[in-house]
Amino acid sequence: MSELEELTRVLPMVGAEPTILADKEIAHVVGHGHHILSRRSVPGLRLDLEETSDAIVGKMTIQAGVTIAQPIHLCFGLAYPTGSQRIHIDVFVEERATARVLSHCLFPVATAAQHRMQATINIGPGASLSYTEGHYHGPHGGMRVLPHASIRIGKGARYFSDFSLLSGSVGSLDIDYLVEIEEEGIAELTAKIFAHKTDRILLKEAVMLRGERSRGLIKTRVVLEDEARAEITGITEAHARGARGHVDCMEVVQGKAHASAIPIVKVFHPEAKVTHEAAIGSVDKKELETLMARGLTPEQAVELIVSGMLR
Amino acid sequence: MRTISTPVSAPLPQNATVPNQQTRITLPTSALSWGMYDAPSTQKAWYVVILPLLDIRNLTFVVGDQKILDRLDFTIQPGKIHALLGANGSGKTTLAYLLMGCEGYVPTSGTVLFNGADLLSLKMHERAKLGLTLAWQEPARFEGITIREYLTLGRSESHPEPMLVQVGLDPERYLNRRVDKALSGGERHRIELASVLSIKPMLAILDEPAAGIDMLSINHIINVIRTIKENGGAVLLITHQEEVAAIADSASQLCNGRIIFSGDPAHVIEHFRGRTCVRCDGEVCGYVRA
């Protein structure tokens, strides 16, 4: 099976249809290791990506005022047990442009491999970007995954990101996002992670509310089982009048797993406000008992509650 | 139902129904005793004993030095609604938790038979599988779980729409909503009742089912409780709302962890109204706090 076929085959594991690659209305890039296997652009989107000896490097621009109707699919991965992938991408969503990006990271057979993503995302005034990243990892847990991004959200712009790693065992995941938001900009960062075996999860998200009436939300849902460990850091700083931030972190710990959550909230303006809630522990007792009172076994009840949380 | 043809002898209990002699009889599954009765006229007669669905004896729950429930005795008959009235803190919710088997609620002493089974030896989901369920006074919220899922819970054959209609919610608007914090208290209570309806319980413990429901909607709640009964289920109806308690077949009043008065609902409501146990000094119920 070719590398392209192998990656395409596992697309449904992250909820994407393999047929998207043949669709002329849908932009895509498929990268295997440091090779671009397939790409397609659509009007209003410029893809300037190239292969170097150890990375895929380049720019993606959504041009001013353009709304890209169909989501842009980025598929990155490795079809082999070992190897490495580095992607360095600068994304520009120009003034008043709107786009959705679906990023699929596919490592079906990895046993000792690395995936490193370094991104800068610039969202111009009044523009909007929704970025959804889904990971599929096989059962071996041999990956090091390092998605790092620096995101600037312009005046009145919006950014919604949704990271999920729900199937397979990753190995080690180290997410580091820094978001700077200008006047009346909005950022919502959601991360949902289900970690198993000896997975190690480091998740650091920082939201800097720089502009007046800027708003930021960090929402994390992490479920750990076996001997998995997670350290979640959510930082929100409010620097301007009317800035509003909220951190909502929930971690469910089962088996011998360990979790820590570090919410850091700093407010530098008297008319700004940041709130946070964090809950770490086992599944909520009342939710569990409610389902058992309807006849679900404890195991079935936990499964349903956790699946709801990670949705 | 089961049919018997061989007479079994047993003493005639007080509340036995005695059908015509020589008749082949069909017993409801809740009938636990039967036999031939030697009538004084030398004629023999069948009798059937319908045992209570729930039989609570001497149930006591002590936490630290506080007696939260004190030697409770009462029964609920199959397919009947029993209202339990009592002031705040009298122990109603505690009783509900003990019966359902919630974590941390193990009686200090006493026995509970449910349809003949020793309820207290069973885990919570095993009690549920026998046909017991509980609707919490403040129902839980579930992130991400839709009302449709909540009302079917893996029973793919069940259709949640009629349950929602029963509780006065439009399925179109509600089925795909989530059972989360966005629902109002009243909506959440109705969803809870729909959920109880959907599993057709033999005994539903409803803890303040009409709390937070506006006056106009209380009739929906009352209808739902009646529907549970029409489906053959019994209800332990915990409430302090008189109009709700009035639909019961029988009632008890709980005060400081003791049942101080039982009888038909009108009498118990009357008793409850006249002597609220908020001011209970032991004069009404003869109970003195330890």
Ligand SMILES: Nc1ncnc2c1ncn2[C@@H]1O[C@H](COP(=O)(O)OP(=O)(O)O)[C@@H](O)[C@H]1O
């Ligand atoms: N697990 C417990 N530990 C200690 N006290 C309890 C516990 N459960 C209930 N109580 C106490 O028992 C009393 C009865 O409470 P509850 O059953 O909730 O009353 P009701 O539902 O009638 O308002 C209250 O004083 C309450 O504080």
Ligand SMILES: [Mg+2]
């Ligand atoms: Mg109560």
